[in-house]
Amino acid sequence: MKLNRRVFIGTGAAAAASVLSAPMVHGAAHGRPKVVVVGGGAGGATAARYLAKDSKGEIDVTLIEPTRSYYTCFFSNLYIGGFREADSLAHSYGTLASQYGINVVHDWAVGIDRDARTVALAGGGSVPYDRLILSPGIDFVDGAVAGWDLSAQNKMPHAYKGGSQMELLKAQIEAMPQGGTFAMVAPPNPYRCPPGPYERVSMVAHLLKNTNPTAKIIVADPKPKFSKMGLFQEGWADNYAGMVDWIGSDFGGANVEVDPEAMTVSIDGEVTKVDACNVIPAMKAGRICEMAGITEGNWAPVSGHTMQSRMDENIHVLGDATNQGDMPKSGFSANSQAKVAAMAVRGALTGSKVFPAKFSNTCWSLIDTDNGVKVGATYEATDEKIAKVDGFISATGEDAALRKATYEESIGWYSGITSDMFG
Amino acid sequence: MRRGLKAAALAALLLSGAALHAEETAVPLGDAENGAKIFRTCSGCHQVGPSAKNRTGPLLNGIFGAPAGAIEGFFYSKALKRAAAEGLVWDYEYLDAYIENPKALVSGTRMSFRGIKDEQDRHDVLAYLRRFSDDPANIPEAEPTAQAVEVALAPEILAIVGDRDYGEYLANECLTCHQSSGSDQGIPSITRWPEEDFVIAMHAYKQKLRPHPVMQMMASRLSDEEIAALAVYFKELE
Ligand SMILES: Cc1cc2nc3c(=O)[nH]c(=O)nc-3n(C[C@H](O)[C@H](O)[C@H](O)COP(=O)(O)OP(=O)(O)OC[C@H]3O[C@@H](n4cnc5c(N)ncnc54)[C@H](O)[C@@H]3O)c2cc1C
Numbered sequence: 001m002k003l004n005r006r007v008f009i010g011t012g013a014a015a016a017a018s019v020l021s022a023p024m025v026h027g028a029a030h031g032r033p034k035v036v037v038v039g040g041g042a043g044g045a046t047a048a049r050y051l052a053k054d055s056k057g058e059i060d061v062t063l064i065e066p067t068r069s070y071y072t073c074f075f076s077n078l079y080i081g082g083f084r085e086a087d088s089l090a091h092s093y094g095t096l097a098s099q100y101g102i103n104v105v106h107d108w109a110v111g112i113d114r115d116a117r118t119v120a121l122a123g124g125g126s127v128p129y130d131r132l133i134l135s136p137g138i139d140f141v142d143g144a145v146a147g148w149d150l151s152a153q154n155k156m157p158h159a160y161k162g163g164s165q166m167e168l169l170k171a172q173i174e175a176m177p178q179g180g181t182f183a184m185v186a187p188p189n190p191y192r193c194p195p196g197p198y199e200r201v202s203m204v205a206h207l208l209k210n211t212n213p214t215a216k217i218i219v220a221d222p223k224p225k226f227s228k229m230g231l232f233q234e235g236w237a238d239n240y241a242g243m244v245d246w247i248g249s250d251f252g253g254a255n256v257e258v259d260p261e262a263m264t265v266s267i268d269g270e271v272t273k274v275d276a277c278n279v280i281p282a283m284k285a286g287r288i289c290e291m292a293g294i295t296e297g298n299w300a301p302v303s304g305h306t307m308q309s310r311m312d313e314n315i316h317v318l319g320d321a322t323n324q325g326d327m328p329k330s331g332f333s334a335n336s337q338a339k340v341a342a343m344a345v346r347g348a349l350t351g352s353k354v355f356p357a358k359f360s361n362t363c364w365s366l367i368d369t370d371n372g373v374k375v376g377a378t379y380e381a382t383d384e385k386i387a388k389v390d391g392f393i394s395a396t397g398e399d400a401a402l403r404k405a406t407y408e409e410s411i412g413w414y415s416g417i418t419s420d421m422f423g
Numbered sequence: 424m425r426r427g428l429k430a431a432a433l434a435a436l437l438l439s440g441a442a443l444h445a446e447e448t449a450v451p452l453g454d455a456e457n458g459a460k461i462f463r464t465c466s467g468c469h470q471v472g473p474s475a476k477n478r479t480g481p482l483l484n485g486i487f488g489a490p491a492g493a494i495e496g497f498f499y500s501k502a503l504k505r506a507a508a509e510g511l512v513w514d515y516e517y518l519d520a521y522i523e524n525p526k527a528l529v530s531g532t533r534m535s536f537r538g539i540k541d542e543q544d545r546h547d548v549l550a551y552l553r554r555f556s557d558d559p560a561n562i563p564e565a566e567p568t569a570q571a572v573e574v575a576l577a578p579e580i581l582a583i584v585g586d587r588d589y590g591e592y593l594a595n596e597c598l599t600c601h602q603s604s605g606s607d608q609g610i611p612s613i614t615r616w617p618e619e620d621f622v623i624a625m626h627a628y629k630q631k632l633r634p635h636p637v638m639q640m641m642a643s644r645l646s647d648e649e650i651a652a653l654a655v656y657f658k659e660l661e
């Protein structure tokens with residue numbers, strides 16, 4: 001059965017499109033159609049909220065998310081830099097439950113039975129669905145960085161999933177001795193938030209410049225270049241002269257081994273003793289996607305028209321976990337994809353109008369106080385992928401007023417997207 | 424009194440029944456000519472003069488001494504309605520405080536303006552605005568402030584009637600940054616904009632006459648119908 005279905009869905013967009021015009025197949029059988037959303041982050045919270053809001057009670061929406069407070073990864077670098085309080089990054093699910101009538105279940109999804117259409121919960125029991133939306137974010141690829149695994153995450157934090165890891169990393173940086181060394185092992189493509197590691201370097205430099213100005217920052221990078229590279233390198237030279245040593249793959253940055261016990265990092269054979277170390281390993285789709293059997297390689301392939309899994313028409317996947325085409329893995333992208341998926345799901349289950357998918361993304365990064373930059377693009381769905389239409393990036397050498405306005409805009413965006421997610 | 428003495432004296436003077444011309448007042452209100460220049464910043468949202476209409480902000484004829492939230496036909500924010508219910512009257516003092524920092528006096532309005540920090544500049548603008556208030560009664564209203572026409576749009580484009588449902592879908596994309604609540608921190612509010620202003624602004628971005636790169640990009644892929652659909656949606660957004 002599973003095999004057949006895969007073959008059938010493998011025909012791609014044509015199959016997906018026919019699903020849209022066949023509403024209420026399952027909904028009618030047992031009252032209101034049921035949508036289960038796994039993961040209450042940028043993709044999942046937005047999808048749940050839009051489904052509940054726009055279906056005006058016609059769809060029964062359940063959101064499964066283990067944590068009671070979602071700590072955004074976005075702006076967590078600003079927390080390291082001292083521009084945000086940790087509390088300001090936390091958001092609760094209260095309004096989604098009380099105002100939108102979403103059934104919020106604080107638990108882990110631990111299995112998906114695609115034939116029975118149920119999601120098994122860690123706490124026992126299972127939840128049935130007509131459509132399932134998965135937005136579980138990322139997990140790390142085992143063995144991606146030699147010498148590091150999850151058991152080392154307290155010595156060498158990844159700080160790439162928000163919350164306590166961020167606080168741990170900041171505390172370790174603050175505890176560095178004067179003139180000490182901070183190292184970062186940057187991830188290979190594709191990964192969550194392409195400018196994220198480099199914004200982090202800027203924020204660590206900002207923190208150290210004030211408290212530990214003789215400290216050094218080493219970045220071992222498996223890539224030869226990175227997002228907004230010109231802007232970041234200009235910013236580092238202007239604001240943190242002599243502090244940041246970025247070692248790209250052309251200079252051995254890919255040849256890395258860490259020793260969390262000894263607190264050493266070996267880059268292309270050269271061993272350095274470090275005082276704090278941020279290891280950001282290679283990433284893959286959140287594990288639940290693999291358990292559902294909808295991944296190919298590390299990611300879950302989806303159709304850009306509807307965000308439906310290419311392997312199961314009843315599952316939509318959002319955000320970082322997907323392989324969709326040209327969009328970067330960002331909160332903005334996940335939010336944008338969630339709205340397309342919510343519209344498609346609502347159309348399929350209630351017969352509401354479905355419009356052609358449109359997507360957009362903008363990623364702001366802070367380099368130093370009042371020095372913000374951004375990169376963004378718009379996208380459309382083709383049968384093969386989500387394809388880039390148009391884009392822009394901040395220029396090097398922009399004046400201070402523009403950089404400040406860009407930073408202020410990013411603060412506005414943060415309140416905008418978090419209220420779009422959580423109501 | 425709540426604020427500076429000078430302001431209080433001015434307010435008393437203005438509200439006294441004496442039908443004085445502005446030029447005859449003992450305490451000069453400010454330089455209205457300079458005020459007219461400064462008002463250009465305000466004129467994106469507010470009009471004054473005989474043909475003034477409510478735009479993004481209410482028209483400002485007769486604002487001196489008027490109760491807050493009372494300009495006919497303007498849809499006020501909840502915050503401003505609340506302030507009006509509490510008895511806010513736009514006397515000199517309050518106008519001065521409001522334009523110094525709109526958020527400090529009434530938080531949560533849609534007045535997306537940082538405020539005028541310079542005291543003399545505020546006096547100048549108020550002196551200019553004062554020309555459009557007829558209390559005392561005998562000051563003729565001046566010509567309307569020239570509205571900068573950003574883009575000349577064919578009447579057919581302005582006449583397109585947008586599809587609200589389509590606008591609601593397209594607006595999803597706007598709402599990631601522009602909050603529906605009308606908050607305008609860092610990013611301006613577009614909630615309840617007059618349709619025509621919305622259409623003109625979007626076409627100005629589309630034609631790259633307004634500089635913001637994100638908005639240029641967003642607008643560049645919207646058709647005339649899509650812009651009209653968004654305009655209808657945002658005009659009615661609660
Ligand atoms: C340092 C840093 C800076 C960033 N800055 C930006 C930025 O400025 N702008 C931007 O747009 N993006 C930024 N991002 C990226 C952004 O955080 C992610 O792209 C975004 O969160 C992805 O959304 P998502 O829904 O795919 O996953 P997430 O937001 O990670 O949500 C996944 C949720 O699923 C839950 N979950 C996982 N597995 C299960 C399960 N089995 N059962 C139930 N629940 C589960 C998790 O608890 C989590 O809450 C940044 C990321 C980092 C690390």
